[in-house]
Amino acid sequence: xxxxxxxxxxxxxxxxxxxxxxxxxxxxxxxxxxxxxxxxxxxxxxxxxxxxxxxxxxxxxxxxxxxxxxxxxxxxxxxxxxxxxxxxxxxxxxxxxxxxxxxxxxxxxxxxxxxxxxxxxxxxxxxxxxxxxxxxx
Numbered sequence: 607x608x609x610x611x612x613x614x615x616x617x618x619x620x621x622x623x624x625x626x627x628x629x630x631x632x633x634x635x636x637x638x639x640x641x642x643x644x645x646x647x648x649x650x651x652x653x654x655x656x657x658x659x660x661x662x663x664x665x666x667x668x669x670x671x672x673x674x675x676x677x678x679x680x681x682x683x684x685x686x687x688x689x690x691x692x693x694x695x696x697x698x699x700x701x702x703x704x705x706x707x708x709x710x711x712x713x714x715x716x717x718x719x720x721x722x723x724x725x726x727x728x729x730x731x732x733x734x735x736x737x738x739x740x741x742x743x
Contacts, residue, residue, distance in 0.1 A: 612699055613692040615731045616713045616721035622647040623657055625680030632679045633662055641722060645712040646683050651719050653712050655680070656687035689714050690723060696731050703728060 622645040623632050636644055636659055643658030657679050665682045690699055690711040699711070703725055713721040 610696040610731050610735060611692065612690055612694045612696060612713055612723050613721070615696060615727040616692065616723040617641075617727070618721040620644065620719075620722040622651070622719055623679050623683075625654055625678065625683065627679045629662065629665065629677040629679065629682065632657055636662070641724065642709050645687070645719050645722060646679055647719050652717055653687070653689060653714055653719050655683035655685045656708075656710075656712060657683040658708070658710075687712060691715065692720055696728055699723065700728050700732060 620639070620641075621635070623635060625646050625648070627635075632644070636642075636657070643656055643661070645653055646655035646657055648654050661682055661684065665677070688702075688708060688711060690702075690713055692713050692715045703709075709725045711723050712719055713723050
């Protein structure tokens with residue numbers, strides 16, 4: 607199972623958020639993406655954070671959103687997200703995911719965002735591998 611790499615199962619078509627985007631724009635993008643959050647990058651695609659649905663919910667519940675409609679992604683994102691290399695094995699990532707958090711990992715290669723990998727993609731890849739593995743008796 608070590609032969610399956612994150613790059614084989616990641617979503618490379620992910621469109622990241624800009625730290626200057628409004629919270630309303632970010633929520634629209636996250637819900638449209640069908641992911642639980644999106645990476646945040648600078649102009650050179652360097653990962654600068656991650657904004658999750660949970661981050662947005664916490665902020666809105668706090669009441670701050672109504673007091674300040676000028677809130678930007680950079681104001682509430684996690685500026686130190688966990689990330690994964692495109693060359694990491696899916697099995698190694700699955701072991702990291704056992705802690706329960708996060709469910710989505712930005713995938714970086716040479717410091718630049720190249721995709722997003724979800725827990726669903728990891729379990730699908732592991733299940734596909736199990737189905738195709740023959741056990742010698």
